Amino acid sequence: MTILPSDKVYQRRELQGSRVGDDLVIFDDRVGKYYATGPVGADIWAMLAQPISAAALHERLMAMYDIDFETCRDQVQDFLAKMADADLVVARVI
Numbered sequence: 520m521t522i523l524p525s526d527k528v529y530q531r532r533e534l535q536g537s538r539v540g541d542d543l544v545i546f547d548d549r550v551g552k553y554y555a556t557g558p559v560g561a562d563i564w565a566m567l568a569q570p571i572s573a574a575a576l577h578e579r580l581m582a583m584y585d586i587d588f589e590t591c592r593d594q595v596q597d598f599l600a601k602m603a604d605a606d607l608v609v610a611r612v613i
Contacts, residue, residue: 520603521596524574526610528599530567534607545607554605559584560598567608573599 522528530536536545543561545554556564562583566576573595581591602608 520600520610522573522599522603522610523612524572524577526573526612527570528567528573528576528603528608528610529570530564530608531606536564547605547607552605554607563595563598570611573610 534545534547536543538544538561541558541561543556543564545556545564546552547554559580563576563580566579571579576599577588577591577595580586580595581588584591586594599608599610603610
């Protein structure tokens with residue numbers, strides 16, 4: 520799934536996520552699967568508690584981490600697409 524910079528992205532509300540150290544583990548009880556992310560994925564997940572545009576997410580991450588725009592955009596788009604394909608997030612034009 521392609522998420523556009525203007526799309527608002529947010530967590531599916533019924534999911535359970537817990538930090539384990541700096542990482543995050545998400546359990547989707549509808550399919551009985553666990554998903555794990557590293558520290559950056561955990562930070563992204565926290566930002567997705569409220570609807571946020573993909574562009575605003577890029578800006579926040581670039582302020583938090585020493586990363587250039589293209590790398591941040593590409594990696595965040597890939598991460599969000601994988602989360603959307605696993606039905607962990609919702610992406611909508613709002």
